[in-house]
Amino acid sequence: MTIKSLTITLILCSTVSACSVMNEQECQTANWSALGYVDGSQGASANQFNERSSACSEYKVHANFTQYQASYQQGLITYCTESHGFFVGSTGNNYLGVCPQSTSALFLRGYHQGQQLFTLKNKVTQAEQALQNEQYDSEYQQQRLTKLKNSIIYDKLTARERQQKLEKIEEINQQPDLIIKQKAQLNRLKKELAKLELRD
Secondary structure: HHHHHHHHHHHHOOOOOOOOOOOOOHOOOOOHHHHHHHHHOOOOOOOOOOOHHHHHHOOOOOOOHHHHHHHHHHHHHOOOOEEEEHHHOOOOOOOOOOHHHHHHHHHHHHHHHHHHHHHHHHHHHHHHHHHHHHHHHHHHHHHHHHHHHHHHOOOOHHHHHHHHHHHHHHHHHOOOOOOHHHHHHHHHHHHHHHHHHHHH
16 A cells, blocks of 8 residues: 555545544555555544554554654654644644644644634634625515505504504614624624735
């Protein structure tokens, strides 16, 4: 099993740990050096080897820790960079604390910046959805107002019915218009996002 094929396999998994339980064929053909490198480059936990080894022991296949660990450390060199830390944070993925002390500070600097970008993008998405919902609600309330006003003009209403409709109209008119406020909030968040993306 080559590094290329292993990388493709791991990309197809939702998380690295989801692929850690190996079947019999994978255990029989495992390239422990390649597995170690891929796990390291994916930022997998140091316990990943134990999970793989345990799975393969059920098929009486011995996992080669020496080969795995040496390549795992090489994989971490690829993973533990500032730019990759930014990528991990900006995509909302978790950091499992695998980087050695010599590279962890740079990785975490990029990771925290990426997290800020990820969080701000989520806020923009939520603000866009809130504005859209408020616009839908405003359109609905305007339709209600039109129907109430038409009813007062054209329907034969008792004095009590007319008063009730007037009260409903007043109630709708007194509802706060949140669209302007939410547009301002969305524009502010978009400006913050643009600044952050420009800085990174």
